[in-house]
Amino acid sequence: MATAKKATKKKSTRKAKTTWQDEIKNMLLAMRKELLQEVSQSMKAESDHLKHDIGDFYDQASSDRDRELSLMLADREREKVVLVDDALKRIENGTYGICDSCDEVIDKERLIAMPFTKLCLSCQEDLERG
Numbered sequence: 001m002a003t004a005k006k007a008t009k010k011k012s013t014r015k016a017k018t019t020w021q022d023e024i025k026n027m028l029l030a031m032r033k034e035l036l037q038e039v040s041q042s043m044k045a046e047s048d049h050l051k052h053d054i055g056d057f058y059d060q061a062s063s064d065r066d067r068e069l070s071l072m073l074a075d076r077e078r079e080k081v082v083l084v085d086d087a088l089k090r091i092e093n094g095t096y097g098i099c100d101s102c103d104e105v106i107d108k109e110r111l112i113a114m115p116f117t118k119l120c121l122s123c124q125e126d127l128e129r130g
């Protein structure tokens with residue numbers, strides 16, 4: 001598969017062949033966009049709740065619970081956005097795909113399956129074993 005001749009001489013303007021890291025980057029960017037949409041949707045739902053609450057004092061208890069739920073969801077989404085941003089940052093500065101714990105290169109397949117992971121399989125297993 002790999003071509004013997006590597007055309008690395010000139011920095012061709014960003015139309016160069018996509019590496020698997022680029023693929024992951026695109027994947028992460030798409031994920032990020034989706035997550036942000038979800039967050040803004042639940043924030044919108046949240047502000048609808050607030051508007052609703054003003055004239056609806058007796059429903060307070062149940063809508064409080066709804067609000068808690070939507071906040072919890074948004075929190076989880078925000079957390080994921082942080083993970084995506086973190087992974088993107090690591091791609092930018094070239095540390096992506098290196099195990100946080102042992103500095104070994106993490107398997108490409110593992111990264112594609114779990115783009116946020118910071119640990120190689122064996123360190124992850126060590127961690128899970130405790």
Ligand SMILES: [Zn+2]
Nearest residue numbers: 099102120123
């Ligand atoms: Zn490791």
